[in-house]
Amino acid sequence: xxxxxxxxxxxxxxxxxxxxxxxxxxxxxxxxxxxxxxxxxxxxxxxxxxxxxxxxxxxxxxxxxxxxxxxxxxxxxxxxxxxxxxxxxxxxxxxxxxxxxxxxxxxxxxxxxxxxxxxxxxxxxxxxxxxxxxxxxxxxxxxxxxxxxxxxxxxxxxxxxxxxxxxxxxxxxxxxxxxxxxxxxxxxxxxxxxxxxxxxxxxxxxxxxxxxxxxxxxxxxxxxxxxxxxxxxxxxxxxxxxxxxxxxxxxxxxxxxxxxxxxxxxxxxxxxxxxxxxxxxxxxxxxxxxxxxxxxxxxxxxxxxxxxxx
Numbered sequence: 594x595x596x597x598x599x600x601x602x603x604x605x606x607x608x609x610x611x612x613x614x615x616x617x618x619x620x621x622x623x624x625x626x627x628x629x630x631x632x633x634x635x636x637x638x639x640x641x642x643x644x645x646x647x648x649x650x651x652x653x654x655x656x657x658x659x660x661x662x663x664x665x666x667x668x669x670x671x672x673x674x675x676x677x678x679x680x681x682x683x684x685x686x687x688x689x690x691x692x693x694x695x696x697x698x699x700x701x702x703x704x705x706x707x708x709x710x711x712x713x714x715x716x717x718x719x720x721x722x723x724x725x726x727x728x729x730x731x732x733x734x735x736x737x738x739x740x741x742x743x744x745x746x747x748x749x750x751x752x753x754x755x756x757x758x759x760x761x762x763x764x765x766x767x768x769x770x771x772x773x774x775x776x777x778x779x780x781x782x783x784x785x786x787x788x789x790x791x792x793x794x795x796x797x798x799x800x801x802x803x804x805x806x807x808x809x810x811x812x813x814x815x816x817x818x819x820x821x822x823x824x825x826x827x828x829x830x831x832x833x834x835x836x837x838x839x840x841x842x843x844x845x846x847x848x849x850x851x852x853x854x855x856x857x858x859x860x861x862x863x864x865x866x867x868x869x870x871x872x873x874x875x876x877x878x879x880x881x882x883x884x885x886x887x888x889x890x891x892x893x894x895x896x897x898x899x900x901x902x903x
Contacts, residue, residue: 617834617872622648625868625875630895632673633855633864634680634887635879636661643682643887645673645693646879648866653879657695660684661887665725666705669799670760672888674709674718675849676896679746681707681720682887688722690746694898702744702751708762708801708888709848710743718746721770723758735778735787741770755780761800762848764808769826773800773812779826788828799843801889805851811844818842821856823869834867836860837874845889855890857881866890 622631631648643659646652661668664685671681671688678693681701688707691698701707704722711718724739738758744751754763754770759780761771770780777797778789800812808826814833818841823832836842840860844867847853852869855877862881867874 617874620873620875622866622875622877625866625873626892629892630677631866632677632891633866633877633879633889634672634682635884636668636682636887638883638885641668643680643691644884645680646877648877648890651878653884654693655695656680656691656693657698659689659691659695659698661885669885669887670706670708672707672709672845672848673891674746675711675893677849677891677893678896678898679718680887681709681746683707688720690720701746702742704742706760710763710767711765713766719743720746721754721762723760733775735772735776735780735789755782761810761812762802764802764806765804766806768806769802769808771800771802771810771812773797773810777810777812777814777824779808779810779824779828781826788826789824799845801846801854803846803851804849807851811846811854813843821854832869834872837863837865845886847889847891850890850892853890853892855886857886 633646635644641660641662643656643661644653661682662685668683680691687703688701690701701720704724706723708721710721721743736757740753741755741759742751743754759770759772763770768782772778778787780787798813800810803809809823811823814820814822820833820835821844822830824830837858838860840858842856844854844856854867857864864877864879865874
């Protein structure tokens, strides 16, 4: 083999190896999680019963008598707090909270699109929510709708945190807020600046701010839902994950770990856990025909039972 041919073969081999190392690949849930635990909320389509899926054991655990119901609002928002043991869910037009053992089930506030947010200074858990997502005056400049609100999960006065209706939650430090519908936007709560609209006036869906202070947002790009993406505060798309097989892809970032999201695929009716940094993904073994997800995944170390709960 000539030197030139040898160099070409070597270059091709390095290219393939690099693609394998950094490309998307399927692994087991155990491999994806490593030493961490993992949980995901679901409700049973037949009766709305709320469950959490324990990823390491594959067990689907019923959460007391909690029942998810659609009202004026969609019911797929909510999720698991930073401790892994308290859940937000939608029951009609009311946002509720419940412990993983079914105790402490109570109404928090009337509203929609709930997201957890933990005050980094006090450790207090809040729910960030929309007042009436069924009547939003969607606009292509990132404005419109009733103000976004925040209230303590265990009580307190609700406060306005953004002048517009944004449905993607807050950054970990609370300074940035996201939205994805008619355009995709990230708002700076300190300056009032709005960035995004990628591309202008095109519909996107299911935004969720990554739970760190990089101020990035994950959302489903375009009405065809062929991929999910992450954009930074300059509006640049810095990560993307194409659909697996056929159908539409829907995804949401976790409420506690910036390196994980969950995606559902309408084509094969499956849910997958995805590690963002590697694009490795694992089949969760849960059928979309039977269960609807609630919020994003939780990954980490479980707190002691009952921590932060009434």
